[in-house]
Amino acid sequence: MKNPFAGIGDLGKMMTAAREMQGKVDEFQKTLETLTVVGESGAGLVRVTANAKGELQALDIDPSIFVPSEKQVVEDLILAAIRDAQDKAMARAQAEGQRLAGDMGLPPGMKLPF
Template sequence: MNSGGGMDMQAILQQAQQMQQQLMAAQQELDDAQVEGTAGGGLVKTTLNGRGQLQDVTIDPKAIDPDDAGETAQTIADLVLAAVRDAERAVDELQQEKMGPLAEGMGEGGMPGLPGF
């Protein structure tokens, strides 16, 4: 019958495959990315990957007051939380940069069922 329909389906499949490859590449870039957050003027630094998973926490010894361990512990906890939130904001921006164009290319509905998005 109409052989033209087959060509359209082929083009759609090729486009879907290309988008999948772009998505996988963007996801790999997020896995490999290192995003840093800081608090307390750099006394506490956190490192997250591009998916928002905590990779490292660094606490400068200057943040520790040996004369007030209880207060220091609470301050450090607050600084770690602030540094993680700072890094999470940067992760959100990175994800938008890497994944935003792909989401726009998929249209309004996106592609449901993709893990992690």
């Protein structure tokens, strides 16, 4: 008769590995909150700071562009800087995710569940 509890040791190892992986994913998420990127437009006239999760943290506008007749230009520059910061945040998050996956011994290109 086969022992029904023979694989429990392996199951325990799998559960431990799953908890460790979850801890690393949680740490990764916290890291994304602390990493910052700066998006800009108009040769730096508008700068947006975001964390690697894409959450906007700061906006810096050079005062030289505050001309009432240029309202649309300023709005376009702000949107362009936001998009730039969000694109950089996504790239940074992907790079950090690949680094974490490599650290955990996962195959290249495997995406972690976020």
